Amino acid sequence: MTAGRRVLEKVKPHRPNLSDIAYQEIKQMIFLGELDQGEKILLDKLSSKLNLSITPIREALNKLGQEDLVQIKPRTSHEITSLNEQDVGDILELREMLETFALKTAGANFSRFPVKTYRKLFSTPSKYSDPNKFNEIDVQFHETIINMSRNKKLQKLFYYNDNLVCLLSHPASKIKGRIKMAVKEHLELIDAIEANNVDLAVKHLSTHLQSLKSALLQTYKSKDKQ
Numbered sequence: 001m002t003a004g005r006r007v008l009e010k011v012k013p014h015r016p017n018l019s020d021i022a023y024q025e026i027k028q029m030i031f032l033g034e035l036d037q038g039e040k041i042l043l044d045k046l047s048s049k050l051n052l053s054i055t056p057i058r059e060a061l062n063k064l065g066q067e068d069l070v071q072i073k074p075r076t077s078h079e080i081t082s083l084n085e086q087d088v089g090d091i092l093e094l095r096e097m098l099e100t101f102a103l104k105t106a107g108a109n110f111s112r113f114p115v116k117t118y119r120k121l122f123s124t125p126s127k128y129s130d131p132n133k134f135n136e137i138d139v140q141f142h143e144t145i146i147n148m149s150r151n152k153k154l155q156k157l158f159y160y161n162d163n164l165v166c167l168l169s170h171p172a173s174k175i176k177g178r179i180k181m182a183v184k185e186h187l188e189l190i191d192a193i194e195a196n197n198v199d200l201a202v203k204h205l206s207t208h209l210q211s212l213k214s215a216l217l218q219t220y221k222s223k224d225k226q
Helices: 003-008 018-031 043-050 054-066 085-104 107-112 115-123 131-148 154-173 178-194 198-225
Strands: 070-073 077-080
Touching: 018 043, 018 054, 018 154, 043 054, 054 070, 085 131, 085 154, 085 198, 107 131, 115 131, 115 178, 131 154, 131 178, 154 178, 154 198, 178 198
Parallel strands: none
Antiparallel strands: 070 077
């Protein structure tokens, strides 16, 4: 068959995978806090909201269950994963291990970090005045740190844990003064990266994540007492 004849062939239209659509929509709802931790998922209600049948929604929930964002209960009931103090500590300790390792193994990639881009984003209040916008920038920032590492297996570990980190994003953004403090911590880290000082960058990253951990643990302690 010639190239010309291949050009004339009809291309089959792409059919969207409805379970993938449901997966992305539900995941976004979880990260934005539209579906709260511990909330039971009503399939009929979710089907109506997303304008999708129950089958792709159930498939999406099973996939989210594999990522520990949804708990699948007996008789196929589902609820959003509810984290406790132990979970918060474990998730953020693992995040610190992965990201500081990324900085230490970045090699030549360390000096290629887009410092100007992120300094501008974190120095412009309008870019993060909305907590959801800040969380979006924050996710991109920490992904960029991971992608600096020359260890490509690191990414897979990071993305699993980052799903759980994102589950914490909404409660973290509701803590008074937390976003303002996080912006300051990010800018200090960016300064260290620009100075090509790996040790200082690791120190600032650890300080940032420990600060987040402390704030979230206080929130979860208060929540458990209610």
